[in-house]
Amino acid sequence: MISDEAKKRWLAKACGISPKINHYEMHPLTIGKVNQSSKSFFGWEYIADSKLEEGPSIAFEKSNEIILDFGEHIVGYFNFDIELIGTSAGGPLRLKFIFGEIPSEIAEPFDPYTGSLSRAWLQDEIITLEHIPQKVTLKRRYAFQYVKIIVEAISFDYQIKFKNIKCDCVTSADPHIEKYLLKTLPTDLQIYDEVSLRTLKNTMFETFEDGPKRDKRLWLGDFALLAGTNYLTFNNIDLVKKCLYLFASQIKDDGRMPACVYTKPAVHTGTEYIVDFAIKFGYFLLEYFEAANDLETVNDLWDAAFRQAEIILDNIDGDGQFINKNDWWIFVDWCPELNKDCALQAIIIFNLKKLIKLGELLNKDNELEILNTAVKKISAYSINKYYDKELGLFISGSERQISWASQIWMTAAEVFDANQSKIILNNLFYTAETVKPVTPFIYHYTLEVLFKCEMKDKALELLQEYWGGMISKGANTFWEVYDSSNPKFSPYGNYLINSYCHSWSSTPAYFFRKYFN
């Protein structure tokens, strides 16, 4: 059992760490328009009309709306001076701002909204100014490259001018990402690297956040991806440590670790408990130890990690099959047709093996016995149940589905040796009908196993196809979701509410540093 006292202590440790927030200023580079375009992936294209000086001065004498491009994805507090053209403002000014990570958000109306997540994530704001001139800073933090400003109401007796339009950008990474770029890479991959680093930078604040536009919270599932990239680039160890303590501090009374943590207005959890996230906590600790060499912290948090394994092992039946007794959410991927049975078994094996390594490091002999026994049992059962020798592939579900998720997680879990894994991966890529990933999550682990199996060419091919695909479609931060055949795919019923800067997509920089040197 995890005691309340332990959780309190962990919370105090988390709250005692305040990652420094770095501020830097960004200015719009051009003023322009967004046009419909069949050449553009999402159907809309920003076209610059003219360049702007730093801290531009823009009069609203002729048109009642403008669109500005800041040149790249940024996160921060939009601010400007509003000046009066005329003697006095006889009536208030009503301004509307629409912020977009991609041009579509500027071009398509947000309402009527039919998505499944709150409409309020969409970044628009209306303000009323009774007194002009004044300095204005919008209160919410926005994530955007484009901003549309609309004069919704003004009085007949004056006009206005915007001056010093800028964004007070924030990050707990080093904002100077150029210092971290891997100059030895081929030129095209240097762009991937830059986009990776910008993505990660724009998701690092008081905690890691999945997306700076939407969700804005610390999710457990992809922590290894972004922490791993962070270790090899900005290396903000304090930030990782704070997040690890936050997760541990929020463990539920039944011992389960929540899938996400909110820090405002006070630290608390959501309602989501995801089995394939919770099982990873030991893996995170192991990687943290390898990066930070901080034995004290991993020792302090061992119980939190082991408790997740205990609970999940309690969901494994006598044969070695996971039975969802605790009403967990099983995530694996956003792909709706994916059968997750086989992949989940693999994810459990993968993470138990990581936890065993951590246990060896900490000499947790009693726990190691339990874990080793479990790994053997679940592995044997899974191979027997899900591996089709004739196909040389893992199948899942009554319809014998062949998915990337099953193959990738089983090879990552090393249920077979590297040679056999290589055969499975080759079989996968030569099979026509497979269920492919829609999130970079599984792409990431695909690359990881490809590099480990020394299939670097295939890894590069996928990197170019998936991350390079986004870049060729105009991304300068990597997206939450990318389906090259379905631009408007969204897990939330509205592609405008997808996040276009998502931390779990930031891992090319990790691969370059781990496998390209």
Add this chain to the structure above:
Amino acid sequence: MISDEAKKRWLAKACGISPKINHYEMHPLTIGKVNQSSKSFFGWEYIADSKLEEGPSIAFEKSNEIILDFGEHIVGYFNFDIELIGTSAGGPLRLKFIFGEIPSEIAEPFDPYTGSLSRAWLQDEIITLEHIPQKVTLKRRYAFQYVKIIVEAISFDYQIKFKNIKCDCVTSADPHIEKYLLKTLPTDLQIYDEVSLRTLKNTMFETFEDGPKRDKRLWLGDFALLAGTNYLTFNNIDLVKKCLYLFASQIKDDGRMPACVYTKPAVHTGTEYIVDFAIKFGYFLLEYFEAANDLETVNDLWDAAFRQAEIILDNIDGDGQFINKNDWWIFVDWCPELNKDCALQAIIIFNLKKLIKLGELLNKDNELEILNTAVKKISAYSINKYYDKELGLFISGSERQISWASQIWMTAAEVFDANQSKIILNNLFYTAETVKPVTPFIYHYTLEVLFKCEMKDKALELLQEYWGGMISKGANTFWEVYDSSNPKFSPYGNYLINSYCHSWSSTPAYFFRKYFN
């Protein structure tokens, strides 16, 4: 000439006076709905569904909007606590607030808006809250009795509760208007008195404001009305003094006093220069002296007042007729069909006579000679030109228009003795086709001459018809505009943007104290 140095000195004096702002809390009394109603003057009626406790707690579990009634017109900062029903707010909350002085503002959509003044005066606001619970205070000061709260967006995983809904009300009057009520009045007139005092209270802040919802600035024209009522009730002398200095400090280079003064973001004027407002400044000083016995101030500001007379006399031709050389705006009333020629002559005479009284007090012998000569000439010319002996009425314009404005201002200006004035007034009221006032402005001076001519019954009849008319239609503060035959009349093309608490309508309390004791 008024020197820049004098203006600077006056500005410093104005800024040196900071009327104390009193705060008091008001809570919504009931929750209800607004229905269409043919019985209601404006076509909409608030119907309470249930009473609320102080600082009510209202959950938004079933409906996505509520309407609250604060019981009376108030001005201040709306605030509340927002609480979470559920584990966490998985997405932000988007709330819309609509504030109404009358039920129509809650019931009728503001858009599309076709009025001539800024749409942004209409009191609606949209806010997005990412973190719940939190305390929220809306930034703008609102004037309202009713508020509609709409949940525009929420996440599927929580609901909300409003707690401690209240308004931090502000005024530089004493908020306890009950202390000032004239208990000796008949019961029905006590209601008029209360509504007067509430109207005045809700327009007194750092300066007097014409309306707390719209315009929110210090207008010169109606200053005598509200200052006069203030002297006999709250008697905030500092506030009047500050306003007098503000007006004088903003005199234009050509010597003209602006029609209105803004104090935010810094003291400045509008573009309006109104002849029938500027000529009144001496009258204001005289009344201020009579109330405050502050000879120093009126002496200090004499030049500002005399300069207005000089400029306006420079617009009087050899015969005694005002010729608009300086491109003044001539206001008199909002009535669109009113011919203003005769009334303006009378307003000039009225105010020159007041200035003469002030000059006598201050021994301004040279100036008195100029003023006395002018009054004689303009009076003689005006009687000759505008008075129709056979009708016993003043006529104006080529169509010989008979208006209240002409008769009232000529009798107020005492171009004839009290007996003759009484005959004119009787003729006016027995004439079928007259141009009637639409603002309380002329009604006020009508009452003033009626009381002076000892026609108290007629005065009371008008008081009951005009101010009593508003009360019978549900007013608990007096309106900017009231036309019993045309509920939706607006000088600005949209009756929702009319002010329903307007300082120039607050004078019944003045009459009761001046003529009823």
